[in-house]
Amino acid sequence: MMAIPIFRTRVAPVLDWCSKILIVPEEAPPDVNASREIGVQETGRFALMRALRQQGIDTVICGALSPEMLHYGESLGLRIIHGIAGDIEEVLQAYRKGELDRPRYWLPGCRGQRRYKGSAKCTGVTESSEPGLLNMATGGPGGLCICPQCGATAPHERGIPCSQLRCPGCSAAMTRKIDN
Numbered sequence: 001m002m003a004i005p006i007f008r009t010r011v012a013p014v015l016d017w018c019s020k021i022l023i024v025p026e027e028a029p030p031d032v033n034a035s036r037e038i039g040v041q042e043t044g045r046f047a048l049m050r051a052l053r054q055q056g057i058d059t060v061i062c063g064a065l066s067p068e069m070l071h072y073g074e075s076l077g078l079r080i081i082h083g084i085a086g087d088i089e090e091v092l093q094a095y096r097k098g099e100l101d102r103p104r105y106w107l108p109g110c111r112g113q114r115r116y117k118g119s120a121k122c123t124g125v126t127e128s129s130e131p132g133l134l135n136m137a138t139g140g141p142g143g144l145c146i147c148p149q150c151g152a153t154a155p156h157e158r159g160i161p162c163s164q165l166r167c168p169g170c171s172a173a174m175t176r177k178i179d180n
Contacts, residue, residue, distance in 0.1 A: 001024070001059075002025075002057060003021050003022065003024075003060050004088060005020070005022075005063070011088065013085070014064045017063040019039065020039055021038050023038060023055065045068075056150075057078065059079045059096060060080045060081070061100075062080065062084060063082065063085055064082065065082055068160055070163060076158050076164060076174075083106060091105060091161055139153075143156045145174040145177070147167035147169065147170060147172075148172065148176060149172040150167060152167050154168075161176075162174040163176075
């Protein structure tokens with residue numbers, strides 16, 4: 001099953017503040033009867049992620065989301081494809097065809113390859129913002145990615161946020177350490 005936060009007939013621009021989510025069977029043909037819409041309660045964003053996982057959601061396709069939501073969702077085992085914009089039916093068709101990385105589905109201000117096909121190269125309008133993560137600074141091209149769990153490090157690669165890398169030792173999401 002997959003979940004898509006919605007605003008009218010489009011992917012909602014920010015998952016953290018959405019009020020409705022469309023639940024769609026992963027293998028079902030694009031059929032209105034196969035999908036269901038749920039309202040989001042004001043119980044907290046982390047509770048939303050837990051509730052999605054408990055309902056059997058494996059994949060979340062969304063616009064922007066906070067780094068905390070991204071890390072928490074991934075720690076629950078959710079596959080989160082972010083930086084996506086567009087009409088829901090078109091986005092679903094593109095996802096099923098493997099074409100969601102086309103520019104027409106990019107959230108404005110985000111360009112480059114989408115995460116769902118491997119390592120991300122989605123950079124914002126400036127080099128100082130991560131895609132879909134609400135203007136979090138990356139600190140430029142240098143520095144290291146470090147695991148907050150075990151301390152393993154890897155060189156930071158320009159255009160690939162550390163938060164999108166997994167530690168080779170313990171599989172935790174990496175964080176950015178800037179060289180001073």
